[in-house]
Amino acid sequence: MFDLYVVTDAGLSxxxxxxxxxxLAYEGGADVVQLRMKDTDGKVMLEQANAIREVxxxxxxxxxxxxxxxIAMASGADGVHLGQTDIPVEVARKLMGDDAFIGVxxxxxxxxxxxVENGADYVGVGSIFRTSTKPDACQALGLGAIFEVRQAVxxxxxxxxxxxxxxxxxxxxxxxxxxxxxxxxxAQDDVRAAAHELRDLILKVRPHIPPxxx
Amino acid sequence: MFDLYVVTDAGLSxxxxxxxxxxLAYEGGADVVQLRMKDTDGKVMLEQANAIREVxxxxxxxxxxxxxxxIAMASGADGVHLGQTDIPVEVARKLMGDDAFIGVxxxxxxxxxxxVENGADYVGVGSIFRTSTKPDACQALGLGAIFEVRQAVxxxxxxxxxxxxxxxxxxxxxxxxxxxxxxxxxAQDDVRAAAHELRDLILKVRPHIPPxxx
Numbered sequence: 001m002f003d004l005y006v007v008t009d010a011g012l013s014x015x016x017x018x019x020x021x022x023x024l025a026y027e028g029g030a031d032v033v034q035l036r037m038k039d040t041d042g043k044v045m046l047e048q049a050n051a052i053r054e055v056x057x058x059x060x061x062x063x064x065x066x067x068x069x070x071i072a073m074a075s076g077a078d079g080v081h082l083g084q085t086d087i088p089v090e091v092a093r094k095l096m097g098d099d100a101f102i103g104v105x106x107x108x109x110x111x112x113x114x115x116v117e118n119g120a121d122y123v124g125v126g127s128i129f130r131t132s133t134k135p136d137a138c139q140a141l142g143l144g145a146i147f148e149v150r151q152a153v154x155x156x157x158x159x160x161x162x163x164x165x166x167x168x169x170x171x172x173x174x175x176x177x178x179x180x181x182x183x184x185x186x187a188q189d190d191v192r193a194a195a196h197e198l199r200d201l202i203l204k205v206r207p208h209i210p211p212x213x214x
Numbered sequence: 215m216f217d218l219y220v221v222t223d224a225g226l227s228x229x230x231x232x233x234x235x236x237x238l239a240y241e242g243g244a245d246v247v248q249l250r251m252k253d254t255d256g257k258v259m260l261e262q263a264n265a266i267r268e269v270x271x272x273x274x275x276x277x278x279x280x281x282x283x284x285i286a287m288a289s290g291a292d293g294v295h296l297g298q299t300d301i302p303v304e305v306a307r308k309l310m311g312d313d314a315f316i317g318v319x320x321x322x323x324x325x326x327x328x329x330v331e332n333g334a335d336y337v338g339v340g341s342i343f344r345t346s347t348k349p350d351a352c353q354a355l356g357l358g359a360i361f362e363v364r365q366a367v368x369x370x371x372x373x374x375x376x377x378x379x380x381x382x383x384x385x386x387x388x389x390x391x392x393x394x395x396x397x398x399x400x401a402q403d404d405v406r407a408a409a410h411e412l413r414d415l416i417l418k419v420r421p422h423i424p425p426x427x428x
Contacts, residue, residue: 039253041297041299041300042281042283042296042299042300042301043298043299043300043301043302044299046301046302046305067256068282068284069256069284069288070282070283070284070287070301070306070309071301073284073309074283074301074305074308074309082256083255084257085255085256085257085258086255086256086257087256087257087260087284087285087288088257088260091260091288092284094288095284095287095288
């Protein structure tokens with residue numbers, strides 16, 4: 001299982017490379033880093049993917065590539081995250097094999113059920129709140145979407161979109177297994193501390209975590 | 215071997231799908247069609263790739279995907295064409311295997327030699343002439359680049375960039391094994407006739423083709 005899922009955004013990282021940010025995020029407590037680079041040439045994306053793969057191996061953490069199944073395979077990523085307009089999950093599964101960890105973005109329960117049928121390992125639900133980091137995202141779905149998807153599927157549900165220290169506990173209480181963040185980690189001066197704080201906030205509302213571990 | 219290589223461009227195809235254009239181009243005599251879709255979602259590109267794959271199979275022709283190794287693999291394309299900023303050819307080879315037909319875009323002999331060392335099956339040299347279909351292409355290289363690359367490598371050399379009925383014989387005379395065209399085929403009202411004419415023009419300047427076959 002994973003709690004805190006960090007998605008990269010080079011444009012928000014203040015000149016730091018995605019791999020640098022990934023290292024700090026992992027150190028702070030991120031369980032998963034997803035490399036997301038839109039409109040980037042394959043060569044550059046593969047270089048960043050290889051760099052993050054190395055860091056993730058060192059720290060025994062999960063590494064996921066957004067959208068590009070080829071970059072995921074070439075870099076030895078643990079998996080790929082697919083939107084509704086990317087390569088279908090069943091096609092990615094065929095290319096990547098049973099061990100790959102494949103996530104699918106969904107807006108609602110119907111898409112989530114279909115993702116499960118097609119072999120997804122987890123679903124990302126969002127955008128939950130308004131966000132500036134994904135300009136093409138539809139309007140905010142609200143916390144109800146997490147609950148709806150949570151009721152519909154048995155695989156992990158990751159909430160994404162506009163999540164920060166002020167609302168991260170709400171998304172967990174609404175039923176998300178994990179929270180995915182972008183600017184709340186990668187845009188911060190102290191990436192490590194930001195990740196650490198967010199993970200702490202998640203663990204504090206997890207009913208099944210014994211208090212002495214908090 | 216192949217003579218006429220057609221690269222798709224949905225924006226120039228007057229509302230016809232890339233697969234429709236591919237069928238007409240193959241019928242007219244294109245040996246290879248390359249599906250090139252920049253900034254297109256994976257799902258849409260895979261749908262076009264699957265459609266062209268079907269046509270190519272029917273007609274025993276070669277089908278190549280630009281840039282996206284994952285789309286090439288998922289659609290069962292014969293190979294992939296890679297630019298200098300795409301996934302490196304040796305990485306694509308590892309993912310796709312020995313049977314894949316992998317091409318690399320080069321500007322000069324040095325890049326062509328490196329492409330061969332890294333396992334390319336053919337090189338694309340261009341842009342030979344000025345062209346509006348690839349706005350990010352550098353200025354025209356001229357026919358000398360074909361000759362230079364031809365001298366440097368033993369794999370097939372495909373000339374690309376601004377090639378049309380008026381200059382296609384020049385590129386073959388300069389040493390190209392094949393000519394790749396975009397608008398000279400896909401933007402024409404009669405795609406089949408355009409491909410047929412261009413292939414005829416190529417064959418007429420091939421010294422090794424017995425005249426009775428022309």
